[in-house]
Structure formats: C-alpha cells, structure tokens
Amino acid sequence: MSVNLPSDKQRAASRANGAKSKGPVSVEGRARSSQNSLRHGLSSKIVVLPHENRDAFEAVRDSYMDDFQPANQSQHDLVETMAAARWRLNRLVETEAKIIEKEMLLHDDDMEKEFADMIQVEKLAWTIDHLANQTKTLQLLIRYEGSLNRSYERAYKQLQQMQKDYPPQQNEPEPAPLAVLPPVSALEKCPSNPEEPPTEPPIALSDPPPTPETTPEELREP
Numbered sequence: 001m002s003v004n005l006p007s008d009k010q011r012a013a014s015r016a017n018g019a020k021s022k023g024p025v026s027v028e029g030r031a032r033s034s035q036n037s038l039r040h041g042l043s044s045k046i047v048v049l050p051h052e053n054r055d056a057f058e059a060v061r062d063s064y065m066d067d068f069q070p071a072n073q074s075q076h077d078l079v080e081t082m083a084a085a086r087w088r089l090n091r092l093v094e095t096e097a098k099i100i101e102k103e104m105l106l107h108d109d110d111m112e113k114e115f116a117d118m119i120q121v122e123k124l125a126w127t128i129d130h131l132a133n134q135t136k137t138l139q140l141l142i143r144y145e146g147s148l149n150r151s152y153e154r155a156y157k158q159l160q161q162m163q164k165d166y167p168p169q170q171n172e173p174e175p176a177p178l179a180v181l182p183p184v185s186a187l188e189k190c191p192s193n194p195e196e197p198p199t200e201p202p203i204a205l206s207d208p209p210p211t212p213e214t215t216p217e218e219l220r221e222p
Contacts (some may be wrong), residue, residue: 047084049091057087066161071166078159085152089145096141103127 044054044061061083070076104127111118111126118126131138 018027037168047087052091057083060087069162070159071163075159075162076168078155078162081155082159085148085155089148089152092141092145092148099137099141100124101130103131 022189029182048054061080064079064083064086065076068075068079070079104123107127107130108123111123112165115122115126128138
C-alpha cells in the first residue's frame with residue numbers, strides 16, 4: 001500500500017499553523033488541557049450500555065474529576081473507578097425496581113387466588129418474599145450492590161491516601177514587606193536639605209518681647 005507523503009508546501013503550512021497556536025490562555029482552559037494529557041482508562045463505550053445515555057455518564061465522570069482534582073494518572077484512574085461504580089449502582093437501583101415490577105405483573109393472578117383484594121403494598125411484599133425464597137435474584141442483586149460499594153470505598157480510600165502522600169507544590173515566594181515610614185514628628189525634625197542649618201522655632205505671640213542687651217556705658221547717667 002502506497003503512502004502519500006506531505007509536500008513541502010503542506011509541511012510549511014502545518015508549521016505556520018502550529019506557530020500560531022499558543023495553547024489555552026484562561027485558567028479553566030489550562031486545567032482542561034492538563035486533564036487531556038491523562039489517559040481515560042474507562043471509556044463510556046465500556047461502562048455505558050447501548051440503551052443508556054453516554055453523555056450523562058461523561059457528565060458524572062467530569063463532575064467527579066472537578067470534585068477530586070486528580071494530579072496524575074494513578075489518581076485519575078481511581079476517580080474513574082469511583083464514577084463507574086456510582087453509575088453501575090444507579091443502574092442496579094433501576095434494575096431492582098424493574099425486576100420487582102415484572103414479578104408483580106407475572107404473579108398477579110397467583111396473588112389474587114391466594115389473597116383476595118390485595119393492595120399494592122401487600123402485592124409488593126408478596127413479590128419480594130417470592131423473589132427471596134423461590135429465586136436467587138435478590139441475593140444476586142445484594143451481592144452485586146455490595147461489590148460495587150466496596151469498589152467505590154476502596155478507590156476513595158486509596159485516593160485519599162495518595163493525595164495525602166503526594167508532595168505539595170512549592171508555593172510562590174511572598175513579596176517583600178513594604179518599608180515602614182517614620183512618624184510625622186520625626187519627619188519634621190529631619191530637614192529636607194542636610195547642609196542647611198535647622199531654622200529656629202517661631203516666637204509665640206503670648207511670649208513677652210525679648211529685652212535688649214545693655215552695656216555699662218549705656219547705664220551711666222549723662
């Protein structure tokens with residue numbers, strides 16, 4: 001089979017387009033980009049049945065990723081295990097309801113023959129008793145539910161321990177503290193120009209005028 005190699009013009013166009021891309025700019029975009037580097041171990045094609053909504057499962061998984069913020073592939077796999085277990089538990093609840101509803105319809109005539117005028121709650125009790133004693137359906141559902149709960153709890157505990165032991169990121173250095181200015185009184189005592197002598201304080205109006213200095217010659221009588 002022949003392989004068509006790109007031409008020089010195509011390679012040049014690819015390099016030009018690649019140079020224009022600078023990656024995500026916002027914080028949310030960078031977070032999504034970092035999550036894309038982690039391999040999705042559980043595909044929706046594996047966990048979700050054909051009749052189920054794959055978009056709903058993806059929303060559940062994305063919500064778990066936002067809540068637990070896995071930092072590496074190992075933590076990412078544990079979060080996916082938790083999301084898949086929760087999805088399957090929700091499926092189990094719906095399955096249990098459908099099984100009981102089906103059994104009630106199948107044995108409606110038997111219940112009417114055994115007990116006349118049974119209300120729905122009594123029919124439900126009869127059906128559960130029948131499933132528990134005559135079939136293995138309830139035992140299977142209980143074992144299935146316990147297995148899923150243990151899977152969720154193990155993944156959750158492992159994730160907690162792993163995030164606890166994971167070395168924290170180095171914090172950015174704190175900015176240097178601002179210089180503390182001296183009080184106003186100290187500023188007034190310091191002249192703006194150190195070469196100029198400090199000026200004398202002004203004379204208050206309430207102070208008496210200074211007396212002139214006299215000499216002995218001025219004290220003599222004429």
